[in-house]
Amino acid sequence: MKQRYEKPTIFKLHTGLMNKFGSFAYPLSRRVRTEIDSIPIKELIEQFGTPLFVFSEKKLRQKFKEIKNAFTTRYPNVEFTWSYKTNYLDAICAILHNEGETAEVVSEFEYEKARRLGVPGEQIIFNGPYKPKKILKTAITEGARINIDTFEEINDLEEVAESIGIKPKVGIRLNMDTGIHPQWSRFGFNLESGQALDAIKRISYGKHLELSGLHCHIGTFILEPKAYETEIKKMVEFAYRIEDEFGFKIEYIDIGGGFPSRSKLKGIYLPPEIAIPSINEIADRISSALLSSLRPGDFPKLIIESGRAIVDEAGYLITQIHATKRLPDGRKGYILDAGVNTLFTAFWYHFNIEIDKNITGPSEPCILYGPLCMNIDVVDDLAYLPPLPRGTNLILSPVGAYNVTQWMQFIRYRPNVILIGKNGEIDLIREMENIEDIVRREHLPERLTLRKEQ
Amino acid sequence: MTNVAISGINAVDNPGPGVGVIKSIKKKDKNTKIIGLAYDAMEPGVYMDWLTDKVFIMPYPSEGETPFINRLLYIKESCGLDAIIPTLDAELPLFIANGEKLGSFGICTFLPTKEQFRLRAKDRLSDLAQSIGLKVPESRTVTSYEELTKAINEMKFPVMIKGVFYKAYKAFNYQEATSYFNKIVSEWGYPVIVQKVVAGEEMNVVGVGDGEGGDFGMVGIKKLWITSLGKIWTGVTVKHEEMLRTAKNFVKEFNWKGAFELECIVSDDGIYLIEINPRFPAWIYFATGVGINLPERLLSAALGKEPERASNYEPGKLYIRFTDDFVTDMEIFQKIVTRGER
């Protein structure tokens, strides 16, 4: 009977790096994942290949319900709106619309995608710094709620409104100091400098628009719940000033999103389960700030634009080790079939790395490279993994937010995306690209056509 | 017999508080079994077998909650564990978040609450200082070169450049400021704090809050000589009434629970609060040496006993730190790197 094989390893001991369980995490932090929602990884790969994005409907619905419960049990008038840019795959949006979310879009493309899915105009919130007049016209006609970002947009809206004879309800986006760094000052009108008040004066003076909402988004991946408290207090105070001085009734307060998911942001030392405030804690801060600053009997609609916090943890990427390399500094390098072309968020996050089978041997420091012939293609610049044979599959998570929207068709085709349904159904929700998808919009001038030499 | 685990046994040029805590506990009862928790095989406490009865290497807190807690449960199982006194800033959030869980396994701690811990975060210190009548040196939270330069232009050199968990450097020019900024970011991440340097006497108070507004003793000291890393090398006990009163106020106002160190600068125009550490300082044995054995009192409180509360120390006692060395063979090193324990 032959002995069980473990790849040979030898490590040099360095002072400051002699932690058997920290860096050479063995076997405490090693994680094996053989299935997602009870479906074996092996089965998924056989059918769809790698790399493969896998979304869990169960997890998606569960995360949404957590956020919904956190807010609806604390404040009587809440609207949840799905941030399309985090993930606008039809199947994902459809699940969240089915849960009752409206659509938050930031471009004509996202607007059209929401409409095409069947979301009525009045259930769309239209944000962003660039909204061409053509789509503004459609949005006004269909009753979408538009949050204004610039003075130019006020002009554009008035012009469009006048031309079609509708006085639309609009909101304006604010930016403010909430103690969060960096402060997002490029979107909307600054509150402290008086710019926001100027915008209100301008709207009031123009008489073509009915101001009915305030919008703000203080940043992304906010780890300090107190910032939301400050945001709310400032918004409510400003809303009442507008009501009292200009006679507009502020019907909604849209506080944006930015709630963090449990992913490990580079540059944050503590593990996510400790560093990241719970959604209940955030909801508690927000609701108590609202209830303590609103006038008695007044409950404007609270709009929550959560994206990442809902979808990030519902997404996994299965990627396969294609080759290994020993680097001159002694580290191990792995070449995966998915790189920064598919995993855009690798630039900011360290993913959880799980292995599809139990592999013995001490962990060693290694670099995970993608398949691109580009030096920047690094999925993780320092991971600790046991020596892995070619063909091993790694399951990276959470990857549900911003990857299947920001991914690039660069060098390789974008991979299959599947959804595991709540009853274990397996559906392909975005098919892997092929050459036809990419060349379809290209036109080769006749004179440049390559001809076989006679 | 009680088994107590203590971290921070890295008695190096920037020492952790562990060895001072262990000396204090051994002073009260030399039979208490001490389990050293180390993060590297080269931490001197690993080799000081007259202070640490057992030593275990811990996974870094950044590796996640589960491996960390599992390791503690493994220690409990393999040699018994009644209480833990963590002494390192980076591990405290993990212990605080899991205090109840550890308690359910019979592992006691005596730590501030999550809210108390957050209260003294460096980027929120000024609110806290105000509420107990202290001043804070002007400071800014920065996340980029641009903000760093802006902050420095407003404050003028010299400035302190600080990390959220560890490290504080005095910078006298832009080159130093940016190099310290990079150093802190690469090791501890964002944000970085820029603080104005205030002139005055550097004084500290160490104490233990009982969690109900009272305390289990306090000692005030002045630093006489500090190393280039800003660590105390010699000091003297003082009774600065206003500072001690403020410390009492702090404990009362926030019902502080567990160890704390207030770092102050006493200047002509009042007392400036520099930092509040939610743990014992590395010079904690100073308090024990003047008769106020705070680690032992904290341990008693953790184990559910009522400790002494007196703070009757003499001003004018000197603290002298000195270097020492010893020789050992490779056996402990071999064990610790291959088994992760000794």
Place this chain on the structure above:
Amino acid sequence: MGKLGRLAINSEGFIFDPETGNSYTINKTGLFILNLLKEEKKTEEIIEKLTEEYDIDREEAMRDITDFIEQLRLFGLINAEEYND
């Protein structure tokens, strides 16, 4: 055998090099190969012994031995020109 002969190796996989003062840890398979290298066995022989002793195919064994020798070379435990067969 060169430098490998001077190494102090214990059964738990701890290696000390008395000449350089460096320490290493090694796993069981690594030790198995190291001992064969000390006996000046050729790569082909090591592959054979490894596949006899362990549940591993020839291709993976060959890849791993090459990698292991590369590491020993990086650590300066064997000379660049040694074990190039």
